[in-house]
Amino acid sequence: MTDARVDRLREAASAAGLKAVMATNPASIYYLTGFDPLALERLFAAVVLTGGGGALLVPRLDEEAAASAPSGLARVAYDAASDGFAELAEVFDGARAVGVEEDHVPFARVLRLQELGADPRPAGALLMGLRARKDPEEIEAVRRACSVVTEVMERMFASLRVGDVEQAVNARVAYELTEAGATESHPLVLFGANAANPHGTPGEYALAPGDVVCADISARLGGYWGDLTRCATVGPPSEWARRTWEVVSRAQAASIAACRAGTAARDVDAAQRRILEAADDLGRCLHGVGHAMGVEIHEPPFLVPRTRDSLEAGHVLTIEPGLYATGVGGIRLEDDVVVTDGEPRLLSSLPLELREVPA
C-alpha cells in the first residue's frame, strides 16, 4: 500500500519536472513508508527519485525501527557524527531539482541542500494533494479512531458530575484514550464560561449547575486521527443553550451537506457562516468550519473563507461549527466525513443530541 503511494508520488513529481522529492514531515514519511518517526532535531527523510529508487533516511538510533516498516524503499542510516546531509546527497545521486515540503522543511535545511548543489523547490501541494485523497484503508482507520473517541466520549458524559474538576476530567479522558491504544490525543473538555474560548485550557474550575460542557475529543489510533465534539448542560438547558445548540446543529447539517466533490472549500465555510451570523445575538462564529485530517489532526484543505482549494472524492474532513458567547459558554458540534462521488458519508455514529448532566 505504501509502495503504491510512492509510485503515485514518483509520477506526480516527474510530471512537475522534479528529479527527486524529499518528504520531511513525519506524517508524510509515515504515509509513504509506514515508518512513524519521533522526529526531534535529527533529520528523517523519505526520498523518492523520479528516475526510480530513493530511500528512507534515519539516524542510526532508529535503524531497527525503520527496518521493520513495510516500505520497499532502501534504508539509509547515518551515525551520530553526521547531520545526515552527506548521506542524503548520496541518495540524491546528483539530482538538482528537489521538491521539498515547504510548509514543513526549516530554512536551515534548505540552506544545507543548496550548499550540496541541490535546488530545493516547493512541492508541498503535490504531496498533500496525494495525502488528501485517502484510500479505503485510511478511511477505515479514521472510522476506527472515531469509534474509540465515541466510546470514551460517551463514558465521559455518563460519569460527569457536579464538582468534577476540568483538568482532572481531561486527564481521565487522555488516560482512557491511551489505554484504548491512542498514540496521541487532544482532549479539550471545557466547562461554563471557559467553553466560550475554542482554544481554552482546562483548569481548576469545578463543574456547577447551569454550566454548559463543550467536549472536543480527538485521538490518533493506528496512525490516523478521529475528532468529535458534543455538548451538554448541567441540569435542563437554559434558553441560550437550547437555542444555540439548535442553530449550531443546523449549521453543521448544512456544512456537511455541502461536502461534495467539486465544491469550493470556502463554500463549506460559507454554509456555516450564513446560519451562525444570522444568530449573532447568541454568540460569535470564531473559526473556519473545519479542515481535512488523517495522519495529522490538521491537514489541508482548510475550510476557511480565504482558501482557493476545492473538495475531491476521498477527502476526509472534520466539520465543527460553533457559537461562542463571552462569559456564558460555547456550543460546538463536530463530526468527521468523507467526500465521495455522491453524498458525503459520516465516519462516526455518535448521537448529536445536547446531553444533560444531573444538576
Place this chain on the structure above:
Amino acid sequence: MTDARVDRLREAASAAGLKAVMATNPASIYYLTGFDPLALERLFAAVVLTGGGGALLVPRLDEEAAASAPSGLARVAYDAASDGFAELAEVFDGARAVGVEEDHVPFARVLRLQELGADPRPAGALLMGLRARKDPEEIEAVRRACSVVTEVMERMFASLRVGDVEQAVNARVAYELTEAGATESHPLVLFGANAANPHGTPGEYALAPGDVVCADISARLGGYWGDLTRCATVGPPSEWARRTWEVVSRAQAASIAACRAGTAARDVDAAQRRILEAADDLGRCLHGVGHAMGVEIHEPPFLVPRTRDSLEAGHVLTIEPGLYATGVGGIRLEDDVVVTDGEPRLLSSLPLELREVPA
C-alpha cells in the same frame, strides 16, 4: 522579566547588523512574551525591531489570550481572511535585514518574507544563545518540574507489580502528571527487552519476573520541562543489570562533573563514552549524553560528538547516559543540572539507586 529578554535580544540583533528579529518557534515566543501559543498552521510571531518597538502577532482567535500575556510588546491580530503577512510587513516598517529562526521557520514563510521585500537571515543561534542562559526564575521552574516528576516517578515504582501492562503504566503516569498540572508530558516506561530501544513504544507487554524497567519521565509545568530517568529490576538484579547499572552510574557522575562553564559540549559526551565503551560486553552506547532543556524538552547545546558548542553558566542540561543490550534490556540514568561559575548543581533530588520491584 520577558521585557528584559526582549531588550537583550534587541541589543544582540543590533550588534549582528539586523534591523529586526522575528521569532516563530512557540517556545521562543513564550520566552520573549510570556504568551504560549498553540501554533498549528496559522502564523504567530514575536517581532523585535532593533530601532525600538516590535509586536506580538497572532490570529484574531488568540487575541484575548495574547492580550493577557505579561509582554510590553504591542499586539497585532489578523483576521481569518489574512495569512498575517500584510500585518507582519507593517510591523517590519521597511526593515530588510530580518533575523529568523532558521531551524524552525518553514521554507514557505521565508519565500513569503522575500516576496514582501525582506531579506531573511539565520538568527537562530542568537536567540537560542539567549534562551540557553537561563535566568534564576527559569532555573527555579525546571526545579519545580523535576520535583513533580520525582513524586510521580516514586509513586509509579512503589505501585509497580508483575503483570502490569506497559501501555497502561504509561497512561497512568501521564494522567498523574496532568493532574499535577503538567501541560505536556512524555512518559516512557519500558519493560524487559523493550527497554533495549531508547525510542521504544510502550505496548501490550506485561511485566514479568527478571525484567528490567527503564522509566524516563518528562513533563512541562509552569512553562518549563523536567526530565528524569531511573531503573528497576523485578526481583533481585541479574549480574548484567547490577554491573550495567554500576557502569552507567559512573558514566553519569563523570558526565555531570564535566558540566562546567567553558567545557566543550562534546567533552561532556566524551566523558560518558570513555566509560560506556569500555564496557561493551554489557551493551551499546546509542546516543549523546544529553542536551539542554527549558521551554522545550530538546534545546541546544546538544551534548554529542559532532557539536562545537561550549557550556556557559546558566545552561540547564539533562545528562542521560545509557547502555542497551538487544534482547535483554537497557539501563539509563538521567538528571537535570545547571552549569554555574563553579560546580554544576543538580536540579533534582531523586535517589539514583537501582530499584527492586517485588517478583
